[in-house]
Amino acid sequence: MSTLECPYSGRFEQTERTTPKRSRERVTYERAESYRVLDEALFVDLAFVGPDGAPRVLPTFHVRVGDTLYLHGSTGSSMGLGGREGFPVSVTATVVDGLVFSKSWFHHSMNYRSVVVHANARLVEDDDERWNVFKALIDRFAEGRSDRSREASPKENAMSALLAIPLEEVSIKQRAGGPVEEPEDEDLPFDNGVANVRTLVTGRL
């Protein structure tokens, strides 16, 4: 990938909650790789704590603009955001690349790239920021699509809410490659290998 395609580099700062307790070798903090996953995923899952203290999670459509992740919702939806500023969220985006078939149950696995973000979310209220993000959201459907469809009316604009999530506390966990086998399993009469997983989108306009 050229720097033109992905001008981001460097690592996110590791924090206590982005430090894994297991599978440490799979977790890194690379900005460019993390952004590639956020850009590739068709949706993200947003988690927050409900008014009853229990966790909530729901899928939302998203777009990354620079170092900010924006989530799209309805005004007054269950994101429960009516005017709440700086409320703690966790967001995850996952791309599955393969199913990994090992000769043993234990080493069956998946190839995947998964990003987790921790942040305080902010409701976007600035008109210019909102406009630019709505345009960017539409352009995620297909390149330049915002120029091939009618812009939002003031009323439509008012019906949509946008959450801004700063991309500062971010980690990426990934697995790639073939199956792991125990030495004593190598001669077992079972097939092993990777089944590729691809998301196919046909007919973008």
Next chain:
Amino acid sequence: MSTLECPYSGRFEQTERTTPKRSRERVTYERAESYRVLDEALFVDLAFVGPDGAPRVLPTFHVRVGDTLYLHGSTGSSMGLGGREGFPVSVTATVVDGLVFSKSWFHHSMNYRSVVVHANARLVEDDDERWNVFKALIDRFAEGRSDRSREASPKENAMSALLAIPLEEVSIKQRAGGPVEEPEDEDLPFDNGVANVRTLVTGRL
């Protein structure tokens, strides 16, 4: 779909937190449809409240057995489950079916099926239950795969944790069909339609 393929029927009981504040027409409580999404999704996202009171969310591999959703993790992983019983979680599974291109920004949308579960999770400790679920997890890779690979050793078994999530408080949100257009947009010189999204898995063993 025949009853042989999907013997589940009826509706989940609606609760306050499975009652949407917006897009009510998209949310239902059908058991069979919900299970189909859980069975089709390659992963689910698990949300819980961390020790600091902030939300956590992470992708995990899952299998549904009857009216229970099982999640796979490592002993002592960030699920933070060391012996904790009945701790509140929310789990979501999403299948994206299409990108919906409208003549207006506002009516761009996605076709999707998304299930949200609220529950108190239980760590699975019964040996038989664990064995049956591990087998079911492996069979999700490909039909009968557990018979074409080596069973877990006692040591491997001890390294894996399983969470059981009762499927009782469940809702499904979905959108299908073509783009919505405002009457005044019908004659705008823009294309509209749906781009199909499919997940392709090639080379299962």
